[in-house]
Structures are given as C-alpha cells and as structure tokens.
Amino acid sequence: MKPSRFKKPFSIAALLAGLTVLLSGCSDQYPVLNPVGPVGQEELHLIKLSTVLVAIVIIPVLILLAIIVYRYRDKKGNTAPYQPNWDHSTKLEYLWWGIPIVIIAILGTFTAKSTFSLTKPPVESADIKPLVIQVTSLDWKWVFTYPDQKIATVNYAEIPAGVPVQFQLTADSPMNSFWIPALGGQEYAMPGMDMRLWLQADKIGTFDGNGANFTGEGFAHMDFKVVSKSEADFNAWVSDVKKNSPALTVDGYNKLTEKGTAEPQTFSSYPEGLYENTVDKNGGMYMKHDMSNMSGMENMPSMAK
Amino acid sequence: MDSIKQFASTFFVTGDPMIYGADVSIVLVSVAILFYLTKFKKWGWLWREWLTTVDHKKIGIMYLIAALLMLFRGGVDAILMRIQLAAPNMKFLESQHYNEIFTTHGTIMILFMAMPLIFAMFNIVVPLQIGARDVAFPFLNAVSFWLFFMGAMLLNLSFVIGGSPDSGWTSYPPLSELGFSNGPGENYYLLSILISGIGSTATGINFLVTILKMRAPGMKLMKTPMFSWSVLATCIMILYAFPALTVALILLFIDRIGGAHFFTLTGGGNPMMFINLFWIWGHPEVYIVILPAFGIFSEVVSTFSKKRLFGYTSMVLALVSISIIGFFTWVHHFFTMGAGADVNAFFAIATMAVAIPTGVKVFNWLFTMFRGRISLTQPMLWTLAFIPCFAIGGATGVMLSVAPADYQYHNSYFLIAHFHQVLIGGVVFGMFAGLYYWWPKMFGFKLNDRLGKWSFWLWNIGFYVCFMPQYALGFMGMTRRIYVYGWDRGWAPLNMVSTIGAFLMGIGFIVMVWQIIYSIKHGERDTTGDPWGGRTLEWSIPSPAPLYNFAEIPVVKSRDAWFEMKEEMAQPGYQKKPVHIEPIHMPKNSGIPFFMAVFFFIGGFGAVFEWYWMAIPGLIGIFACLFARSFQYDTDYYIPVEEVEATESALGRL
Ligand code: HEM
Ligand SMILES: [Cu+2]
Numbered sequence: 001m002k003p004s005r006f007k008k009p010f011s012i013a014a015l016l017a018g019l020t021v022l023l024s025g026c027s028d029q030y031p032v033l034n035p036v037g038p039v040g041q042e043e044l045h046l047i048k049l050s051t052v053l054v055a056i057v058i059i060p061v062l063i064l065l066a067i068i069v070y071r072y073r074d075k076k077g078n079t080a081p082y083q084p085n086w087d088h089s090t091k092l093e094y095l096w097w098g099i100p101i102v103i104i105a106i107l108g109t110f111t112a113k114s115t116f117s118l119t120k121p122p123v124e125s126a127d128i129k130p131l132v133i134q135v136t137s138l139d140w141k142w143v144f145t146y147p148d149q150k151i152a153t154v155n156y157a158e159i160p161a162g163v164p165v166q167f168q169l170t171a172d173s174p175m176n177s178f179w180i181p182a183l184g185g186q187e188y189a190m191p192g193m194d195m196r197l198w199l200q201a202d203k204i205g206t207f208d209g210n211g212a213n214f215t216g217e218g219f220a221h222m223d224f225k226v227v228s229k230s231e232a233d234f235n236a237w238v239s240d241v242k243k244n245s246p247a248l249t250v251d252g253y254n255k256l257t258e259k260g261t262a263e264p265q266t267f268s269s270y271p272e273g274l275y276e277n278t279v280d281k282n283g284g285m286y287m288k289h290d291m292s293n294m295s296g297m298e299n300m301p302s303m304a305k
Numbered sequence: 306m307d308s309i310k311q312f313a314s315t316f317f318v319t320g321d322p323m324i325y326g327a328d329v330s331i332v333l334v335s336v337a338i339l340f341y342l343t344k345f346k347k348w349g350w351l352w353r354e355w356l357t358t359v360d361h362k363k364i365g366i367m368y369l370i371a372a373l374l375m376l377f378r379g380g381v382d383a384i385l386m387r388i389q390l391a392a393p394n395m396k397f398l399e400s401q402h403y404n405e406i407f408t409t410h411g412t413i414m415i416l417f418m419a420m421p422l423i424f425a426m427f428n429i430v431v432p433l434q435i436g437a438r439d440v441a442f443p444f445l446n447a448v449s450f451w452l453f454f455m456g457a458m459l460l461n462l463s464f465v466i467g468g469s470p471d472s473g474w475t476s477y478p479p480l481s482e483l484g485f486s487n488g489p490g491e492n493y494y495l496l497s498i499l500i501s502g503i504g505s506t507a508t509g510i511n512f513l514v515t516i517l518k519m520r521a522p523g524m525k526l527m528k529t530p531m532f533s534w535s536v537l538a539t540c541i542m543i544l545y546a547f548p549a550l551t552v553a554l555i556l557l558f559i560d561r562i563g564g565a566h567f568f569t570l571t572g573g574g575n576p577m578m579f580i581n582l583f584w585i586w587g588h589p590e591v592y593i594v595i596l597p598a599f600g601i602f603s604e605v606v607s608t609f610s611k612k613r614l615f616g617y618t619s620m621v622l623a624l625v626s627i628s629i630i631g632f633f634t635w636v637h638h639f640f641t642m643g644a645g646a647d648v649n650a651f652f653a654i655a656t657m658a659v660a661i662p663t664g665v666k667v668f669n670w671l672f673t674m675f676r677g678r679i680s681l682t683q684p685m686l687w688t689l690a691f692i693p694c695f696a697i698g699g700a701t702g703v704m705l706s707v708a709p710a711d712y713q714y715h716n717s718y719f720l721i722a723h724f725h726q727v728l729i730g731g732v733v734f735g736m737f738a739g740l741y742y743w744w745p746k747m748f749g750f751k752l753n754d755r756l757g758k759w760s761f762w763l764w765n766i767g768f769y770v771c772f773m774p775q776y777a778l779g780f781m782g783m784t785r786r787i788y789v790y791g792w793d794r795g796w797a798p799l800n801m802v803s804t805i806g807a808f809l810m811g812i813g814f815i816v817m818v819w820q821i822i823y824s825i826k827h828g829e830r831d832t833t834g835d836p837w838g839g840r841t842l843e844w845s846i847p848s849p850a851p852l853y854n855f856a857e858i859p860v861v862k863s864r865d866a867w868f869e870m871k872e873e874m875a876q877p878g879y880q881k882k883p884v885h886i887e888p889i890h891m892p893k894n895s896g897i898p899f900f901m902a903v904f905f906f907i908g909g910f911g912a913v914f915e916w917y918w919m920a921i922p923g924l925i926g927i928f929a930c931l932f933a934r935s936f937q938y939d940t941d942y943y944i945p946v947e948e949v950e951a952t953e954s955a956l957g958r959l
Contacts, residue, residue, distance in 0.1 A: 029795040032713050032780040046710040054700035057664060061696050064671050069689060072610070074678040083676045087613035096668040097619070100661040107707065108657055112650040114709040119646050174480035175576065177641060177716055181782035185712020187641045190577075191479060192570035195643050208794060212716035212784045214473055216480060217400045220787035283570020 031182035031207065036228075037200040038122040039184030046114055053103050121164045122200045130164040130198075133157060134275040137169075137176035137189040137211065140218030141262040143253075145270050149238045152248045152274075154256065155224040156264035160234040161204050169195040170279045172257055177213035180226050186212050192283030201228035221261040241266045248274075318468050321402065328465055357894040359443035362850060364450050365428030366747060369740075371454055372421040375413050376814070378461065382410035384811055387771075391804040393792045403788035404471040405490070409460065411474025416498055417457040419594040419728070420505060422736045424453070426597055427512050427536050429747055430739075433843035434530050436521025436861065438854050441514035442507075443892040444940070449504035449511065451902030456501030459909050463493035467913065470494035473786065475583060476557070478568035478576040483561055489913045495558045496909040502551055509543030512536055521842065523861035530841045530864070531607075531620055535600025538624040542589045542596070545632065550586035553579050562915055577642060584635035592631040592659075595727065596624060598735025599666055602688050605738050606670045608837055609685040610677030613865060616669040623662035623669075630659050640708045641715050649708040656706035663699055667692060682837065683757045684742035687734045690765050694730025698723060701776070716786075719779025722772045729768055737764075745836045749848045750828035756820035763813030771806025774799035840865035847956045853889045853944055856953050884959060886950060888943040895940070901930035 028034050035041050071080050121130055134145040144153045159165050169178050169189035179186030180199060187197040201207070211222035229237065246252075248267035253274060256262065318324050342348050355363060385406055389398040398406070428446070432439055440446050463469045467489035472481040481491050516537045520529060529537075556567040557579060566572030568579045607614040614620065636644060636652035670692065679685065701723040705711050714720055745751050783796050790796055829836075835844040842859060843850075845867045863869045873879060908923020953959045 030777075030780045031782050040713070043710050043713050046707050047704065047713070050704045050707050050710060054703050058696050058700045061667060061671070062693055065689070065692055068671060068674045069679055072674055072677050072679050074611070074680040078678070081676050082611075082678055084612045086676055087615050087617065087673075089616075089672075092668075092672065093616055093619050093665075096665055097661070100664045104654075104657045104661060104703075107703070108654040111653045111657075111707045111709065115650045115653065116646040118709050118712075174485055175477060179716070179782070179784070181713065185641070185709065186715060187712070188639070188643065190642075193643070208782060210782065210784050213477075214404075214480070214786040216472075216485060217404065220400065220789050281571075283573070286570060286573045 035182055035184060036203045036205060036207070037183045038202065039118065039199050040182065042114055042118065043185055046110060049110055050107055053107050056103060057100060118198070121166070121198050128163055130166050131159060132166050132168065133159070134168045135170070135178055135189060136275060136278055137171040137173055137178070137215065137222075138257050139173040139216060139259045140211075140222050141256065141260075142178075142209075142211070142222060142224050143256060145275050146238075147275070149242075150269055151238060151241045151245070152267040152270040153241075154262050154265040154267075155222075156227075156266070157209075157224065158227045158229060158234055158237050159201060160231040161201050161228040163231065164198060164200045167197040167199060168275065169193075169197060170275065170282070170284075172278050172282060174215045175213055176211045176215050176222070178209070179212040180207055180209040182207040183226070188213060192279060192286070194279050194284065201226075204228050204230060204233075218259070218261045224264070242268045244268075316466060318465055324465060331465065352896075353894070356899050357447075357896045359439070359447045359892045359894055359898075360852065361428045361432050361440050361443065361446060362747070364446055365425050365430075367450060368421045368425035368428060368453070369747075371457065372418055372425055373818075375418040375421065375457060379410050379413040379418055380811060380814055382406045382413070384807055386410065387804040387807040389788060390790075390800050392801060393790055393797050395789065398788060400788045401471065404786070405469035407786060408470045408473050408476075408494070409464070412460060412470070412494060412498070413457075414728075415474060415590065415594070416501060417453075417460065419732050419736075420501075421453055421457075422732075423539070423594055423597045424449075424505075424508055426532075426601065426736065426739050426743070427508065429743055430843060431512060431515060431533055431536055432519070433746070433846065433850060433854055434533050434841050435516060435519060435524060436842050436855060436859050436866075437515065437519040438858075438889065439892060440511050441519060442511050444895055444898065444934070445507050445511055447895065447898035448901060449508045451898045452504030452507075452905060453501040455902040455906040455909070456497040456499075456504070459500065459906060459913070460493055460497035462910075463490055463913075467493065475580075475587070477583075478557060478560070478579050479570075481557060482569055483564075492558070492561065492913040492915075495554045495561075496912055499551065499554050499558075500905050500909050502547055502554075505543060506547045506551075509540040509547070513540040513544065516540070521859050521861050521866075524866070527618070527621070528861060528864050528866075531603035531614060531617070532597070532600035532841075534621055535596045535603070535624055538628040539593050539596045542593050542628045542631065546586045546589035546593065549582050550590075553582035553586070558912075562912075580639055580642065581635070584638045585632075587638065588635040589628075589631050591724070591727070592627055594732045595735070596627065598691075598732050598739075599624070601735050601739040601742070602670060602691060603673075604841065605684045605688045605742055606673045607865075608742075608839055609680050609682055609688075610674045611680075611838070612673055612677035614669070615673040615675075616665075617864065619665055620669055623665045626662045627659060630655060630662075634659060634706075637706055637708075637711070640711045653706050653708040657703055660699055660703050660706075667696060682741075683752065683754065683761070684738045684837075686758070686761050687738035687741065690761070691730060691734040691738070694726060694734065694768065698726030698730055702727065714779060716784050717779035718775040718783045718785065721785050722775035722779065725772050725775075726768075729772075734764075742837070743843070745831040746834075746843055746848050746850065748825075750824060750830050751836060752824045752828055753820050756816055756823060760813045760816040760820060763809050763816060767806045767809025767811075767813055769806070770809060771803050774803045774806075778803075835867075840868040842867050845870065847958065851952050851956065853891060853949065856886055856889075856949055856958065857884050884953070886946050886953075888945055889949060890941060890943055892941050893939070895934075895937075897930050897934050897937075901927055904930060 032040070033044065035044050132147055134147060136143040141155050144157045146152070167178065169187055170193060171189045171191045173191070175188055175190045177186045177188050178197065183199040183201055187195050189195065205228055207226045207228070209224045209226050211219055245266040245268045248270040250271050253271065342351060355367065358364065385398065386403065389395050389403055470476070470490040470493055472486050472491060476491070476494060479485060516529070516533055559565045560567050560569065566574040568574050568576045570576065603614055603620060634652055634656040636648060637656045640649050640653070701719070705714050705720065705723055741752055741757065778796055778799050781794065781796055783790070831848045834847040836848070837844070845859065846855060859866065904923050904926030908920050908927060911917065911919030911923055950959060
C-alpha cells in the first residue's frame with residue numbers, strides 16, 4: 001500500500017468540513033450559525049471558541065500522523081532513525097498532559113461563565129419588560145398561551161422583536177424539547193414541571209421551531225413557525241386575534257389533547273389558569289412539595305420567579 | 306375460532322410485507338439449519354463442541370459470530386432508516402415502523418453488537434495474553450454468553466411476535482410507560498436488556514478476577530499488556546455502571562406491570578430519576594465499549610511499528626483516570642433538563658476533563674510510531690484510520706460538553722454525528738483492528754489482504770460521506786428521530802449524501818463477509834503461531850491455541866514478554882530449556898448454562914406478555930438449574946501428560 005493513498009480519508013474529511021463552513025457562511029439555512037438573538041449569539045460564540053480550541057489539538061495530531069506514517073514506513077532504504085526501545089520521555093509526556101489541561105481550563109472558564117449568565121434575561125435589553133409565553137407540548141402539537149395578552153395559539157407564535165421572551169415550558173404528553181434554533185438553544189418541556197427558557201429575536205423575520213425530544217408517532221410533525229414583528233405590529237396582531245379568532249374552551253383544549261397533529265390556529269382567549277392547571281394535574285403538585293423540602297433549589301429554572 | 310384468529314393477529318406482527326418477508330426467511334433459514342445438522346449428523350458435534358463448552362476460546366468465537374449477526378441486523382435497520390430519510394416526504398416507512406427501527410437499531414448496536422464484540426475480544430485474547438489456561442470462572446463465562454444470546458434473541462423476536470419497542474434506545478418515561486407504550490414492545494426492551502445485563506455483569510466480575518489473580522508468574526500489574534489493562538479498567542466500570550441500569554429497568558418494569566409510580570409524576574414518582582439512572586450507566590457504557598478498543602490499538606501500534614509502546618505508565622494512568630472521571634459526567638446527556646447552572650457547569654467541566662487522558666493516549670500512539678518501522682497491514686490500517694476519526698469525534702465531544710452550546714446541539718444531527726463518529730470510528734474500527742490482528746490466532750489463517758483493503762476503503766469513505774453531512778444538518782436544525790421532513794428547510798441534499806455513505810458502508814460490510822468466506826479456503830495459513838512478529842504471550846503458542854493454551858505456564862520478565870523470549874532465543878549459544886509438562890487441570894463442559902439461559906428466555910417471554918403461567922415455570926427452571934449446579938461436584942478433570950505431549954508434538958512444539 002502506498003502511503004499517499006492513506007491520506008484519502010483526511011482529505012475527504014477536510015473537504016467536507018471546509019464545505020460545511022463555506023456553505024454556512026453565506027446561507028440562512030444554518031440557523032444555529034446565523035442566530036438572530038443574543039442567546040443564540042452567545043451560544044454561537046461558545047461554538048466558535050470551542051471549535052478553535054479543539055482545533056489547536058486536532059490539527060497538529062492530523063499533521064503529525066501524516067508525517068509520521070509517511071516518514072517511518074517500513075521500506076527498504078528508509079533512512080529515518082529507528083529506535084525500537086525508545087519508550088519514554090518525561091518532557092514530552094508533561095507536554096501532552098499539559099497542553100490539553102490548559103485548553104480545557106480556558107474552555108471550562110468560558111463555559112461556566114455563560115452557563116450562569118444564560119439563566120438570566122438577555123442583558124442587552126434589561127430595562128424592557130419581558131414578554132411571557134407559556135408553551136405546552138401535546139400529542140402532537142404545541143399550544144402557546146400568552147398570559148398578559150390572554151390569547152392562545154397552536155403550532156404558531158408571534159413575538160415582538162427586541163423584547164426578551166420568557167418561555168415557560170410544560171407538557172401534557174410525554175417529555176418534549178422546545179427548540180427554535182435561530183433564536184437559541186432548546187429546553188425540555190416536561191409534564192408536571194414548569195421550565196423557563198429565555199430567548200429574544202433582534203430582527204423581524206419568520207423562524208422555524210421543532211420539537212426536539214421524541215414523543216411518539218406524530219413527533220416529526222411538531223414543527224411550528226415563530227414570527228417576530230415590531231412591537232406595534234405585534235400589538236396589532238394581538239388585537240386582531242382577540243377580535244377575529246374563536247375562544248379556546250375547556251372542551252376545545254381537551255380536543256387538542258387527543259392524539260393527532262394540528263394546523264396552526266389562533267384563539268381570542270383561553271380558560272383561566274390553563275397552563276398552571278396543566279402543570280399541577282400532571283404532577284406539579286408533587287414537584288412543589290418535593291422542592292420546598294430541598295434547599296439550594298433557587299437555581300432551578302422551574303423555581304425561579 | 307374467532308378468538309384464535311384475534312389472538313394470532315395481535316401476537317404475530319401482521320400487515321407489513323417486509324415483516325412477512327422476514328417471517329418467511331426466518332422459517333427458511335431455520336429449516337435449512339435443522340436439515341443440515343440432521344443430514345450431516347452434526348447435532349452431537351454442536352452439543353459437545355459448542356453449546357456445552359466452557360472454553361474461553363470457543364465462547365469468544367460464539368460471541369464474535371453473534372456480534373457480527375447483530376451488526377448485520379442493526380445495519381439493515383440503519384439502511385432502512387437512511388432510505389426513508391434520503392429525500393423529503395418519503396413514503397418508504399410509516400412513522401410507527403420507523404420508530405421501532407431506530408429503537409431496535411440503537412439497542413442492538415450498543416447492547417447486542419458492541420458489548421458482545423468486546424466480550425469476544427476479552428475471551429479470545431485475555432487468558433492467552435496473560436499466560437492463563439482459562440478464565441477464573443469458566444462455567445460462569447458460559448452462563449454469561451448464553452444469557453447475552455438469549456437476551457438478543459428475545460429482542461429480535463419482537464420484530465415478528467408482538468411488535469418491537471418504539472420509544473428509543475434511551476426509553477425515557479413517561480413515553481415508555483403504560484398509556485403511551487402499551488404493547489409488549491417496551492417489555493421486550495426491558496427484559497432482553499435485563500437478561501443480557503446479568504451476563505455482562507458476570508463477565509465483568511469474571512475478567513476482573515482473571516486479570517487480578519491468574520497472570521503468569523512474573524507478570525506484575527505494571528508488566529501486564531495494555532489490552533489486558535484496558536479490560537481490567539473496563540471490568541471495573543461494568544461493575545459500577547450496570548447496577549444502575551438494572552435498577553432503572555426493573556423499576557420501570559414494575560411501573561408497567563405492577564402499576565407502580567416510580568417514574569410517573571402523577572402519583573409522586575419522577576421520570577427524571579430514570580433519566581439520571583439511565584445515564585449513570587449510559588455514559589460509563591460508552592467508555593466500557595471504547596476502552597478495550599484503546600487496548601487493541603495499543604497492541605497493534607506497537608507490533609506494527611516494531612517498537613515498544615510509548616509511555617506505558619501514562620497509558621495506564623489515562624485508562625484509570627478515564628474510568629474514574631467517566632462516572633462524573635452523566636448529566637451532559639441532559640443539560641437542558643433544567644438542573645441549575647452550578648450543576649451544569651460542574652458536569653460540563655468534568656466532561657471536558659475526560660478528553661485530557663483521551664488526548665494523551667492519542668499522542669502516545671503517535672510517538673509509538675515515531676522512530677519505529679510502520680507496516681501497513683490490515684490491523685494497522687484500521688488503527689491509522691481510527692486516529693483521525695476518533696480525534697474529530699472527540700473534538701466534537703468536547704464541543705458538546707460546553708453546556709450552553711449544547712442547548713443548540715442537543716437532540717440534533719450534530720449529536721448523532723458525534724456519537725457515530727466515536728462509536729464507528731472508535732469502537733467498530735477498534736474491534737475490526739483486533740479481529741484482523743487476532744484472527745490467525747483464533748482460526749490459524751490470515752484474512753485476505755486485497756478484499757480486506759476494499760472493505761477498509763468502502764467503510765472509511767462511506768463513513769465520512771455518511772456522517773460529516775450530519776454535523777451540518779445539526780446546524781441546520783434537523784432533530785433526531787424524525788421519520789419525515791419537508792422540502793422547506795433545505796435538508797434534502799445533505800441527507801441524500803448521507804444515505805449514499807450508509808450504502809457504501811453496507812457494501813463494505815458485505816465485502817468483509819465475503820473476505821471471511823474466501824479466506825476460509827484461500828487465506829494464508831499460519832503455521833508459526835506468530836504471523837505478525839508479535840510481542841505478547843498469545844503469540845508464543847500455536848495457532849489456533851490448543852485446548853489448554855500453554856503446555857507449560859511461561860515465566861514473564863518484561864512487558865513485551867514474548868519479544869524478550871524471542872531475543873533470548875536468538876542469542877548465540879541459546880539452549881532450549883526442556884519443557885516440563887504436568888497433568889493439566891481443566892473445567893468440564895456443562896449443559897447447565899445453556900438450559901438456564903433457555904429458562905431465562907422462557908421466563909422472559911412469559912413476562913413480556915405478562916403470562917404468569919409461562920413466566921413462573923421459567924423462573925422455577927432457572928432456580929432448578931442453580932440448584933443442580935450447586936450439587937454438582939464432578940466439575941473438573943486432568944488432561945494426562947501423555948495427551949499433552951502428543952498434542953504438542955503434533956503441533957511441532959516438542
Ligand atoms: C472525548 C471524549 C468525549 C466527550 C467529551 C463526549 C461528550 C459527549 C456529550 C457532551 C454528549 C451529550 C450530547 C447531548 O446529548 O447533547 C455525548 C453524547 C454521546 N456520546 Fe460522547 N463524548 C466523548 C466520547 C465518546 C465516546 C468515546 C463514545 C462512545 C464510544 C461516545 C458516545 C456517545 C453517545 C452514544 C452519545 C449520545 C447518546 C444518545 O443521546 O443517544 N462519546 N458525548
Ligand atoms: Cu456521555
């Protein structure tokens with residue numbers, strides 16, 4: 001086997017990796033790499049930082065491998081040194097225990113910092129009143145309720161651009177995960193739990209959302225659109241919904257909880273306390289009890305007030 | 306009559322041509338096997354040589370065959386999924402069918418392919434490498450194998466009887482609880498893993514004791530070959546990890562058949578407890594399957610660089626630290642479940658820390674080759690392909706461990722690409738390297754080089770074509786476990802590419818099978834017992850090894866014991882020491898492990914359908930076997946000196 005042939009997988013890998021980066025630079029098909037809000041941007045920053053840091057180790061490894069395999073191949077007349085009994089070097093060993101430790105220390109510091117900061121509302125807009133949207137995962141559709149606007153939607157949400165949105169997540173079905181890649185990362189929506197996820201869109205636009213944690217047969221159809229609008233347009237949309245859409249009744253909600261997929265819908269109102277009751281009914285009452293007996297739970301998003 | 310019809314239509318999976326096809330082929334293959342065994346009067350041979358054997362070498366070969374069969378089954382699952390995902394809005398598989406397939410794919414590949422494959426290597430290599438005549442508990446070893454085998458059969462049966470599990474190999478409640486997964490499928494999942502899990506735990510104990518207590522005289526722990534070290538570290542992890550899984554699965558099973566509420570919030574249980582228990586096993590499990598591969602690479606790199614392994618002490622330290630830190634990282638599988646920032650930060654940093662010893666190992670392999678003489682044999686090719694593949698997979702692992710960034714990767718195709726890269730590029734490539742390396746030791750001939758290279762390149766190119774696009778798909782927001790997607794999100798082209806890669810790997814597998822069949826006839830025979838210029842004890846004995854492995858237990862002076870002996874023999878004036886043969890103490894074959902596993906199967910099958918009339922006799926049968934064994938005193942025998950001498954001289958060793 002000629003050693004040159006051996007390099008094929010690396011070049012393919014490099015090519016594909018390069019292609020990926022290239023494609024990503026110039027297309028909004030890559031929402032994770034082109035986020036439109038501060039949360040996604042902070043996450044992207046970490047993605048980039050970690051890519052660079054791991055590359056510092058990976059690239060020398062790949063180069064070293066290619067050189068070593070080429071230079072020390074077993075061929076007549078190979079003049080490279082051959083030291084079959086050389087099996088230890090304290091200096092070198094310190095080097096390759098040391099470098100990864102330093103890299104991990106840097107990455108670990110940044111990771112810890114962001115982990116804490118992302119539990120708070122996005123900083124850029126600390127003096128704007130956040131919008132609260134309650135999200136319930138059903139089999140197999142998403143129900144959004146707006147407690148301040150008192151409207152509800154199915155598989156569709158609108159948000160005002162530039163305003164932090166606190167999504168409260170629960171499920172009236174198996175556990176799901178709520179993900180709008182263009183705005184930022186996901187969080188689980190679990191029955192009986194009330195989870196919090198901060199997101200914000202800085203631009204107007206339409207973004208794709210998914211369920212990300214498998215919930216059964218109709219799971220693949222749990223995609224939805226999130227539209228971000230100027231505040232004025234958002235308010236206009238709210239009053240339009242209030243005026244022109246039907247109300248979501250208790251019966252209507254119970255219908256929605258039946259297994260099946262759904263088209264996007266809007267509702268002018270919804271039963272008082274729908275979200276809170278859903279949490280409680282699915283075991284939230286036990287969770288509250290458990291949690292109040294534990295200390296140090298202030299950091300639980302589900303407990304943050 | 307109607308009630309029988311009714312029963313049959315729910316008992317057998319019906320209505321899908323693919324499943325009828327499977328039914329027909331299962332029946333045909335079974336008939337063919339029965340016919341062959343009867344026609345050629347092979348029943349006695351099968352029973353004496355295989356079903357009742359307690360010989361680690363034969364048990365290893367049975368593990369290997371079973372693992373390759375399961376690789377085939379899991380591979381077919383994979384191809385079916387990739388066909389369905391090749392283009393938007395495909396109508397090839399129904400949602401339900403797709404969900405069953407990804408569930409069995411994951412379960413089979415981790416528990417019924419990767420695990421038996423590493424156990425095959427344990428069995429085939431460890432006793433030979435440490436100069437022992439068998440494992441510490443040969444009977445238990447047979448029990449382990451048959452429990453694994455029956456567990457695997459139970460899961461595979463679900464395809465045609467009752468229906469397969471469909472809530473993912475991770476099987477999170479509440480989806481896996483009654484109400485959402487009512488059929489027998491989920492029970493199949495629970496019981497098959499529970500049964501084989503008993504076997505895995507026993508294997509952990511067995512090899513731990515074997516390596517600690519049965520090394521040849523002079524083989525200090527720090528002179529033990531690296532593969533055996535990796536097995537030692539793996540066994541310790543198995544012992545700490547599997548109980549968590551066993552508990553989780555039993556509690557879920559009690560929830561399902563007893564109406565308990567361990568994992569349902571309505572009733573005061575907590576599904577997050579299952580998820581924690583699952584990953585307390587699950588994360589160590591991924592290291593359980595990769596550490597033996599690390600061990601194999603260490604052996605192969607040193608042999609084919611004709612050089613000592615670089616940094617032995619560091620390598621041991623790295624193995625041990627991986628196996629310890631590996632237990633403090635499990636939360637990285639659910640950073641998004643709402644633990645506090647402090648918890649996430651801790652587990653993020655612990656996860657990154659695992660990468661440090663892993664990286665150290667890679668550098669030590671590189672410097673084993675540095676200033677060596679590298680020959681590109683088949684085992685070495687797989688090792689060289691492993692290094693870049695695993696380096697990239699490890700790098701994306703570190704990226705995933707950045708908790709806030711993981712909010713964007715989690716459950717996406719980026720994650721899928723990561724773990725396939727480490728599992729295929731690490732575990733599978735590693736086991737292939739070991740397979741090619743020790744094949745002559747198992748069977749006495751080498752595998753054909755030309756076909757092997759075809760297979761190698763198909764696998765490698767196929768791998769990158771299949772999985773590199775999936776990293777990009779993750780960035781495009783594609784989530785795992787969806788059976789269908791639309792045109793609108795631009796996922797189509799990369800998915801098509803990925804499917805092509807999967808087919809290339811499939812062809813690579815077929816070529817590999819062909820290579821094995823071809824080489825049985827035409828493979829280069831190994832008459833020396835040391836076809837590669839090996840360095841460790843397994844190469845000092847004939848290929849295949851005689852029943853008792855070593856006529857005389859060797860005395861070890863250094864790490865590369867056999868290499869040292871060869872150097873000694875090459876000295877001018879070397880005088881061959883006379884071989885001193887004594888009667889050899891060996892364990893007797895036994896049918897009990899097989900029968901016990903059959904009772905496990907019967908009991909397990911009964912439990913799947915909650916048929917107590919069947920489950921309880923199964924359970925009684927298990928205890929009867931245990932009882933019978935407890936009163937069996939005639940369990941071993943001696944091979945007389947003459948017989949050993951005859952065997953050895955027939956092998957040209959006296
Ligand atoms: C360099 C060391 C590694 C690091 C830092 C690492 C990190 C991670 C992280 C953080 C996740 C969770 C991602 C998520 O769910 O969002 C993950 C998932 C996974 N990793 Fe790794 N990993 C490493 C090596 C390995 C190895 C060696 C294997 C197996 C041989 C492996 C197999 C897996 C599997 C199977 C999953 C996902 C399981 C699932 O969700 O179905 N990883 N890894
Ligand atoms: Cu893990």
